Amino acid sequence: MENSSIIALSYQTGLRRKIDIIANNIANLSTTGFKAERVMFIEHLERSRGVEGQIIPRLHYVRDIATRTDPREGPITKTGNPLDIAIQGDGYFVIDSPEGELYTRNGHFNLDNSGQLVNQAGNPVLTDAGAPVIFAPEDTQIIISRDGTISTNNGELGKLKVVQFKNDQKLNRVQGAQFSANENDPPVPVDTPIIIQSSLEGSNVESLIEMTELINLHRTYDAVKDFIERDDKRQRLAITELPKVA
Numbered sequence: 156m157e158n159s160s161i162i163a164l165s166y167q168t169g170l171r172r173k174i175d176i177i178a179n180n181i182a183n184l185s186t187t188g189f190k191a192e193r194v195m196f197i198e199h200l201e202r203s204r205g206v207e208g209q210i211i212p213r214l215h216y217v218r219d220i221a222t223r224t225d226p227r228e229g230p231i232t233k234t235g236n237p238l239d240i241a242i243q244g245d246g247y248f249v250i251d252s253p254e255g256e257l258y259t260r261n262g263h264f265n266l267d268n269s270g271q272l273v274n275q276a277g278n279p280v281l282t283d284a285g286a287p288v289i290f291a292p293e294d295t296q297i298i299i300s301r302d303g304t305i306s307t308n309n310g311e312l313g314k315l316k317v318v319q320f321k322n323d324q325k326l327n328r329v330q331g332a333q334f335s336a337n338e339n340d341p342p343v344p345v346d347t348p349i350i351i352q353s354s355l356e357g358s359n360v361e362s363l364i365e366m367t368e369l370i371n372l373h374r375t376y377d378a379v380k381d382f383i384e385r386d387d388k389r390q391r392l393a394i395t396e397l398p399k400v401a
Contacts, residue, residue, distance in 0.1 A: 163386070167379045169194075170372055176222060177369045180360045188260035188332040189358035191225040191365075223324050229260075229359040231351060237297045238264045238272070241356040243349040246317040249281045249342070250274055250333070256281070258318065258342065260356055261332040266290060272305075282313035283344065299352040315350065318342035 173194045183189040231241045240262035242248070247258035257278070264280055267273050272280045272288035279287035282305075290297070294307035303315035320326060320342060326334035336342055 163379050163383050167376060167383070170376045170379065174369065174372050174376065177365055177372065181362065181365050181369065183331060184358055184360050184362055186261070186331050186358050187263045188229065188356050189360065190227075190229075190260075190332070191358075191360045192222045192328075193225060195221045195223055224326070224328070225359055226323055227359045229357040231354050231356050233354050235353055237299070237353055238266070239353055239355045240264065240299055240315070241351045241354040242317065243351055245319045246345045246348050247319065247334070247342075249316040249318060250278050251281050251287065252276070252278045254329070255335065256342075257329060257333045257335055258326065259333045263355055270294075281316045283316045284313060285316070286313065288313055288315075299350060301350055303348050303350045315348075317345045317348035317350070319345050 176192050176194050180191045183191075228243070231243065240248070242260055242262065247260055248262060250257040250259060259274070261274065264272050264274055267277060270290040270292065272290070274280060282288055283303075288305055290307065290312070291309065294309055294312075296308045298306050299315070300306070303317055305312045305315065320336065320340050322340055325337040325340045327337065329335050
């Protein structure tokens, strides 16, 4: 295969990866606390010797090297449910899961059969003491203050654990809006979190922008595909016809 086809194929592979990422973003438009992903590309430049020793750039290859998380906050909307909680500004809720602690901005919580505050997967939400929040049957009038303190008509039950990281890009996405920590960037408690009760942070995915980008990517992908097919035909024709000329 000639260089032109190899370069086109590297570009097509990167486009395919970007299409998959944007499709996943669109699929999570309604996922509470979801942060969009972006693809990072790197360009490889191959140089060759030109006339009189000059270095002339000749070949450009494209490769996706990583994804990054869009850190922008999503819109916060009122729900009226006292167990729905949003974080304004920096921070993540801490969830105790079978795989260890997970971190999320999805504050759509509820109570399980034992009165324990859990996320949608049924995993406990932790307090700053590292313990789950458990409500008694007689607990009513649930109030979650601005600093994350949970109280009812029977008094305080604890304070939600809210943490942050030096570099959010080092977090490992587990699923949807849930992340695990990198061992080189452990969680640090947020001193003054801003908690909003009866509200949820929506996905920060902008549907119109993502859909437009997806359409453009598909068009570009198809154009590169057509180029590769034409180039392949050209090479096969050359292989067939050149021996006849010779």
